[in-house]
Amino acid sequence: MSSIKRLSTQSEQFNPTLRTLLAFDASQDxxxxxxxxxxxxxxxxxxxxxxxxxxxxxxxxxxxxxxxxxxxxxxxxxxxxxxxxxxxxxxxxxxxxxxxxxxxxxxxxxxxxxxxxxxxxxxxxxxxxxxxxxxxxxxxxxxxxxxxxxxxxxxxxxxxxxxxxxxxxxxxxxxxxxxxxxxxxxxxxxxxxxxxxxxxxxxxxxxxxxxxxxxxxxxxxxxxxxxxxxxxxDMIAGPSEILIIADGSTPADWIAMDLFSQAEHDELAQAILLCPDLAYLDEVEAAIERLLPSMPRAGIIRTSLGNRGALIHVRDLDEACAIANDIAAEHLEISTRNPQQWADQIRHAGAIFLGRYSSEALGDYCAGPNHVLPTSRTARFSSPLGVYDFQKRSSLIHVSQEGAQTLGRVAATLAYGEGLQAHAASAEYRLNPADTES
CATH class of the missing domain: 3.40.50.1980 (Nitrogenase molybdenum iron protein domain)
Known part of the structure; x- marks a missing residue:
């Protein structure tokens, strides 16, 4: 029995099956x-x-x-x-x-x-x-x-x-x-x-x-x-995720091990491969079965791949990119020739790894970008941890006397429209004031 599901985008049940696969019960105990x-x-x-x-x-x-x-x-x-x-x-x-x-x-x-x-x-x-x-x-x-x-x-x-x-x-x-x-x-x-x-x-x-x-x-x-x-x-992180887009040019053993690298975190981790080459998906599946017994955390990997993993046959790499944007994975590997061509189509991912040598494991430890990444499809609206998470922004507003004449009238008009007379008066007090301090 295979350790991982096989799906095809050409199946009528693909979309509901994918939704079920991606679903994660985040309800609190x-x-x-x-x-x-x-x-x-x-x-x-x-x-x-x-x-x-x-x-x-x-x-x-x-x-x-x-x-x-x-x-x-x-x-x-x-x-x-x-x-x-x-x-x-x-x-x-x-x-x-x-x-x-x-x-x-x-x-x-x-x-x-x-x-x-x-x-x-x-x-x-x-x-x-x-x-x-x-x-x-x-x-x-x-x-x-x-x-x-x-x-x-x-x-x-x-x-x-x-x-x-x-x-x-x-x-x-x-x-x-x-x-x-x-x-x-x-x-x-x-x-x-x-x-x-x-x-x-x-x-x-x-x-x-x-x-x-x-x-x-x-x-x-x-x-x-x-x-x-x-x-x-920073964030409330869900289980770790990897999504790989492959064209069949990367050795199958490499891709199998990349899937393992996230599946070994825990049983709820998710590892998915998208590829248009059916024969290559067969090679990766065979590599999974061959390599899995040698893994110290084989039990965890097998459970993770069996419950939440998938090898998905797509029509082409354009469709793979569309699915990747829907999944919005924590880690996205684009293991293809000319990976930048496909990266240009990606809008939602925590971190994007381009090319056959950019394994996700390098990002976990030493590539340089942060490994604290959005999970559970939150990459649609959030970003990796970074310097900007430890800095605040304060607006600076220094209005000149001349500027107060224009802005004051605009603000007063809007304030009266909202029924906030003190706001309006505060702005109007600064129209043509006796002092000339700016």
């Missing part, structure tokens, strides 16, 4: 929502003591104070220095590439002057403080540290605060090394919804932040969803 709400309320009301209670309860770490849960910089530096040389070099190379790419995103303050002397513009300022959540314990995501911390520092954020759980007191050395390399300012050994609450509301020891970014489990996601509005958040 009631028990998780209730538990998260209780944790947030407890931390908001009891601050440090609540953090200590939850850290002992969930991570089995006892501390006399929250200050004792801070992981000092010398420990991060020691973790960095203790890394195997190749691992440290790889982290530093990735950090440098991520930094260089994100420097191109930094926005600048701008303004222009109208003929009457009125100056209009936009002032760019970084957020004051950002919180970065990083899974801890056995889970190690140093790449996520870099992808979240580096653009924040490029944006000019003065303080990036990292929180990471330390179950049974285990501090993940590669995560701490990434904090040292990525420019993090402080690290706290706390996790879960309680860490999100501390970052959002603040406690006697931990100052509140302006925005919380970074991945976490269902409780962390629920907490981020609930504190949004008190603070900003």
């Amino acid at each position: 009631e028990s998780i929502e209730r538990a998260t709400a209780d944790i947030l309320r407890h931390v908001q009301a009891n601050g440090d003591q609540a953090l200590l209670d939850y850290t002992q309860r969930f991570d089995r770490v006892s501390a006399a104070s929250v200050a004792a849960l801070e992981i000092e910089r010398h420990e991060w530096l020691a973790a960095r220095d203790a890394l195997p040389a190749d691992q440290r070099k790889a982290l530093e190379a990735a950090a440098e590439r991520v930094h260089r790419y994100h420097e191109h995103q930094r926005a600048q303050t701008w303004s222009y002057t109208e003929d009457d002397g009125t100056v209009l513009g936009q002032k760019i300022t970084p957020l004051d403080r950002v919180g970065l959540y990083v899974p801890g314990g056995k889970a190690a995501y140093p790449s996520s540290v870099l992808m979240n911390a580096v653009p924040a520092k490029v944006a000019g954020v003065p303080e990036v605060i990292m929180v990471t759980p330390t179950p049974d007191g285990v501090r993940n050395p590669i995560v701490l090394a990434a904090a040292a390399i990525g420019g993090v300012d402080r690290v706290w050994g706390i996790g879960g919804a309680q860490a999100v609450a501390a970052l959002a509301y603040g406690t006697a020891t931990i100052a509140p932040v302006d925005k919380i970014v970074g991945p976490g489990n269902a409780y962390v996601a629920a907490a981020k969803r609930r504190v949004y509005g008190t603070v900003g958040i």
Whole structure:
């Protein structure tokens, strides 16, 4: 039995079948929502003591104070220095590439002057403080540290605060090394919804932040969803996705492994291939069956491909691009000859990988662009995490005396039309004033 579905756009059932395949139940678990709400309320009301209670309860770490849960910089530096040389070099190379790419995103303050002397513009300022959540314990995501911390520092954020759980007191050395390399300012050994609450509301020891970014489990996601509005958040991410458009010119084994690279994340991940060459789809399917048994996470991959994966036969690459725009995948590989020709047709995708050598895995770690990407078709209206997520825009309005004569009449007319007399009067007071200060 094949590990993955075969579909054809020429089937009458294709569209409803695709809709079912793409459907993801994002409904929240009631028990998780209730538990998260209780944790947030407890931390908001009891601050440090609540953090200590939850850290002992969930991570089995006892501390006399929250200050004792801070992981000092010398420990991060020691973790960095203790890394195997190749691992440290790889982290530093990735950090440098991520930094260089994100420097191109930094926005600048701008303004222009109208003929009457009125100056209009936009002032760019970084957020004051950002919180970065990083899974801890056995889970190690140093790449996520870099992808979240580096653009924040490029944006000019003065303080990036990292929180990471330390179950049974285990501090993940590669995560701490990434904090040292990525420019993090402080690290706290706390996790879960309680860490999100501390970052959002603040406690006697931990100052509140302006925005919380970074991945976490269902409780962390629920907490981020609930504190949004008190603070900003990056996004609520769904399962990882890869969509590949292929013309049959890339070795089938490469494409099979690219599908595996997302399917191995978890059973809900999605991996789909679009191709007009039926014989090539057969080759990829055969490669999947041949390579799958050698994968350490074969069970997860098989479940993911079986439940949410597909090899789809399309009429041509134009149709493949139209379907890709409908799917709006997190990761889109265009593994074809002349990939730019087809990329020009793509409007909706989190990240676009062009050509047979641009594997999605390179984007996850070291290509440079951010790997925090919109999922679950949200690429239709949202973008990858970047420097712009850590900067604010304020409008600049400096109206000259001459400009006030024109704008005042326009504003007053509109204000009277809305029945807002004070607005109108405020504008009219500045018509032909006695003073001449501009």
